[in-house]
Amino acid sequence: MIDLHYSATPNGQKVALMLEEVGLPFRVLPYDIFEGDQLTAEFGRINPNHKLPAIVDQAPEDDEGPLAVFESGAILQYLAEKTGRFLAASGRARSRTLQWLTWQVAGLGPMGGQASHFLRYGPSGQDYATERYTKELERLLQVLEGRLRESEYLAGPDYSVADMAVWPGRASSFVMGVQLEAYPATHRWFETVRARPAVGRMLARADLAAPAKYIGRKQGLSADEWSNMFGARMLAAVRQPPA
Numbered sequence: 001m002i003d004l005h006y007s008a009t010p011n012g013q014k015v016a017l018m019l020e021e022v023g024l025p026f027r028v029l030p031y032d033i034f035e036g037d038q039l040t041a042e043f044g045r046i047n048p049n050h051k052l053p054a055i056v057d058q059a060p061e062d063d064e065g066p067l068a069v070f071e072s073g074a075i076l077q078y079l080a081e082k083t084g085r086f087l088a089a090s091g092r093a094r095s096r097t098l099q100w101l102t103w104q105v106a107g108l109g110p111m112g113g114q115a116s117h118f119l120r121y122g123p124s125g126q127d128y129a130t131e132r133y134t135k136e137l138e139r140l141l142q143v144l145e146g147r148l149r150e151s152e153y154l155a156g157p158d159y160s161v162a163d164m165a166v167w168p169g170r171a172s173s174f175v176m177g178v179q180l181e182a183y184p185a186t187h188r189w190f191e192t193v194r195a196r197p198a199v200g201r202m203l204a205r206a207d208l209a210a211p212a213k214y215i216g217r218k219q220g221l222s223a224d225e226w227s228n229m230f231g232a233r234m235l236a237a238v239r240q241p242p243a
């Protein structure tokens with residue numbers, strides 16, 4: 001059994017999708033990040049970075065007790081290695097998959113996240129930051145389009161964890177005004193992945209669905225929500241007492 005510490009955002013959906021793909025039994029432990037559920041000391045013992053998603057594998061191969069894994073890219077790789085699926089064991093195919101997986105978690109994900117932050121939550125007048133991150137997001141989406149023009153899936157002819165890392169963010173990119181139709185190869189790939197039974201199962205599960213307040217949310221955070229996600233409470237969760 002895998003415990004999925006989950007918030008219904010693209011990062012959480014990457015892991016939910018992989019769990020649906022490989023068919024490992026999992027239970028969803030929901031976190032409301034606006035309410036600050038991620039800031040507890042208990043969750044900090046699972047993920048010292050206090051972000052979702054994280055998993056706890058209750059039956060890891062080494063038989064040494066429950067194993068916590070955080071960071072969506074590391075979780076995808078862990079589950080791929082545990083099941084022997086969606087990541088080649090060695091060689092060029094493995095390297096290509098890890099390159100595109102890392103490109104998502106180190107590039108597209110964070111840059112899209114910053115663009116989303118300034119477009120949706122930043123106070124008005126942040127033109128430099130908004131332009132910087134939306135331009136970088138556009139650049140990365142062009143890189144994605146170029147790759148998918150030459151290759152069926154991100155890592156080559158086979159669907160892999162790299163596709164699972166990218167797909168959920170593209171599904172929600174409308175909140176930033178990104179029209180997938182403007183990227184024909186990405187659109188073709190998006191629909192191919194969308195047609196997979198595992199994606200259908202994930203999207204049909206009520207316990208994985210985003211609550212209404214997550215969808216298309218723009219500004220209007222309460223002072224408490226702001227503090228939990230971007231302010232003093234967020235910092236207090238990781239601040240160390242003086243030695």
Ligand SMILES: N[C@@H](CCC(=O)N[C@@H](CS)C(=O)NCC(=O)O)C(=O)O
Binds near residue numbers: 033
């Ligand atoms: N690099 C991390 C990013 C995780 C992340 O930023 N998660 C967001 C939800 S998408 C979160 O937990 N936000 C709550 C917060 O920032 O306090 C990963 O890939 O797992």
